[in-house]
Amino acid sequence: MSYLNAVRLVFSGQFQADPSTVNNDVRHYDNASFKAKYQEFQHGPEYDGWWNPPGSGAFRLVNCTVKAVHYGDGTSSSNPNADTIVGLSILDSPDRTAGKIVDIDPQWQLASQLWGLKVRLTDVSGDTAATYLASSYLENPFRDLWFSRMSGAGGDGAASATFQSVLTDLEWASTLPDSRFLHELRKATQEGKLSIRLTTYAYKDDHTKDGFTSGTVTGVIGPYLAGEPTSFVAGRRFAPANAQTGTSWDNITFFTGGLDGATHRLFLDLSNALPIDTAGKPVDLGALNVGSLLAADTPEGAPVGIGNFQPIGTIPYRTPNWLLTTSGIAEFTLSKGQMDNQSAATQFCPLALAVQTSDGATPLVAIRETTNGLFVGAEPFVLRIDSDVEGPVSVTTKLYATAFGQPTPNAGLVFSQTGAMTGLGGGGGINQPTAPIPVAGIPEKALDFPLELTAGTDGTTTLTIQATPPGNPRAYIDGQLYNVTYKQPGQAPNDYGPFEVIAIHLRDAYPVPATPTWVTDIQPVFVQYGNLYPIMSRRLVNLNDPVSVYEHRKLLTLAFSLDIHDPNYMPVTRDLSEGKRRTIVKWLGRIDQDAQFQALLNAGLQSPAGPGPLASAPVAPAGATETEPAGGKTEFARSLAASRARASDRAG
């Protein structure tokens, strides 16, 4: 059950996410209509470069410390004198650049991945430090993003999500402290990996205010067991009844639990599920109890009591600092009587949270497990595919079908494309970019995969997607963005999250030319990156300026030749096709033979571009513009909802 394990470590602190937001609007990819002002912060009703145009893409862990450790026998400690791991720091890399937070495409901003993030457990003491564990976060994206978590806040500041992944390349110190927790963790984990889950919320996206680009993170690290998915728990899935809002009537969203059949222990991960106030504290909903619904069809909102609800325990979410000190994991040991309703040998009753808003009030189902406990997870669910003129390219993803946390043997799984998705990834406000918003999801024929598959006895199966060149359907932006949906028969529309799809960026085929040239092959790509990432073009290398490109040719060759997991990989957004990337490297290697480029270079050297003082203030003082940030993810989700409504209208 991954980090949902009796053996686990809880840490909390801050994170920094510093994405560039010029690329939030897909229309900014159109070089022809791009304007310099799209690199500026949003000005009132003009979105321009949105809320963080100079973003570096960095993702960092800041001031995170271990709050508690939990042991296999169900006990725990938050006392450093009892276990030396308590109080240590959870840090990112101290000897290479920061990890990066990256969307697959401007037309799919709901599955941001973390690339090149290091995670370490370190004892910092004065100016010295002992790192007991160093590791690499596998680039899994966030899941279960929701937008209405923080009451009293708007935009992305109100949002919350979880990143679940594994830590790999574990480097344990040769000398470890005498810690019961470390001993149990190392003994329990398998395949040289650990499971990690980060929950991120209370993000600050107003560049005029303290805390800009930072938010709260609470995390858990536990064992990884062989065969488990790395990016989700194939466990007990709770889903709100309203598929539109993604929240229950009590404003609780999707979450997952796990019941250990051997130890009878139930773990619920509520770190991302419960609404919070502006101080980051869970909103007091009343007494929350988890229990078994004795009638499987008891809906959300229904009254429960003796006869239709068997309580298991109370969620202690109102305890001070509960979210930060437990990371929102509630743990219960079930009695034999309770296990009788939660056992493969007898029966599985749906689990539910029942809320009692005040003493004496009738408890109501605040949220419950999915229909028949059904769940399907896909991994990976963000796919980058380089199409090839030579023939179809295959990629695979693995599906895990479960019911009540048990594999569904021989589950029938159905897959489909969404078809045309219009209006994805634009922005609002006045004086919007003039380029058209490309239609995503077409042509459908560029993707070929079985529409139905039968899982094996372990409930898993592999979906193979064959991709052929989409033919540049989006014109000014490479390739196409597709969504593929997956489900088990019997799953209701509200049983899976609104963003639980396989997101695919299918890149256009781009055979590497024998003699690539600046004008034909390089400039169109470089200008686009230069436009979209002003921190690079203004501060490092101006990709639209032959002089600057030539001056930095060795650096560019290096950056475009790195492994995609390297935090310095260029482009940061990892959206460049292999064909184009190889073309760039090839061209850089023969830059002196591109006569046309050399002519431009010489002209540039003779009359330097010399922009002079920028018209816009070179240093934007804090407080210069008082605007509400547009909220990148919020805007994107709105465009998706509108797109789906249009598709539904057409279908209807």
Next chain:
Amino acid sequence: MPNNVMTIRKEIVAGIKAVRSAADLRRYLQAAIKLEHATIPPYLAAYYSIKPGWNEEAGKIIRSVVVEEMLHMTIAANVLNAIGGKPVMNNPEFIPIYPGPLPMSVDDGISVGLAPLSIDLVRDVFMRIELPETPEYYPGLLKSVAERDYATIGEFYDAIIAKIEFLGESSFTGDPARQVVDNVWFPPDQLFPITDVESAVRGLKIIKQQGEGSLFDPMDGDGEPAHYYRFEEIVRGHRLVKNHSVPKGYSFTGEKVPFDQAGVIDMVTDSHVENYPAGSLALSGVQQANYNYTSMLNALHQTFNGRPEGLSTALALMYELRLTVLTKVVNQEVTTGVYEGKYAAPSFEFAPNASQVERVPVADLTTT
């Protein structure tokens, strides 16, 4: 009168002359690495203070000097590795306290701080740091040999060179695989493996020549003026070019190097992280820059201790530091406290959270 120039304590040069083994010489190479590094934060602070689109030529000049100081660090570290030493760069002791004397300086030597770019800064600090020994070009500043109660940087390197020649090839016991020769960053005639007396002397002479030029020639051998004269170009407002009509053969009559103080951010001088208001963006920016800077030193340390391919990793952190400073530090006005009204500035302090120092600190020359 204080010695307002770069000075080296005389006993250090005497100590080099008294060295009897390569092992004894190592600490002086470590001191050289530390000294070459010590000038980088002041130069970078000035460079970062330039507003985008302003003072571009001055910025290029400072940047070009920084790049060469990094080369000098690299060469000194290669020499140290070549004679069987282990460069140390990841220790808080490696970083000078600003404002303060440079490493190995006499007590009343020049005090160096972290300040925004100005003509005064370049003339009164940077040019004095880089002061050459050639009397032609700095009348009055440097005392005559007889008057001096200090040694010069040139004498320091000359002593090391002489000692390496004296000790001979048997000193070169280091593992050649530890040599850092990444020619993506520095050309092969400047960065090459140091494996014997000849290559060591050649490398150390590059440090000396780029810093101060050769006797009677302000050029550094690469066609660029030595550091002192490059900085003087900013003060004079013109590039230094050959001029046969003047007795010295060079004059500051080349392309313009315009400087406008309005194009410099009014940032904090001698920034210290503890002086920023709690919770402010200025504070988090300065902290992040310190984390980047400490990470860069860690990466350099690894590069010179058996991971020579790591130079790119280290220099990528140099770029990250720059981006952090430009987008999260010098654009943040401090609204309260001792720095109120100024823009935040990088403080180049050791970040404990990025520390890779093990429990027992490593001693080096200037702490003993």
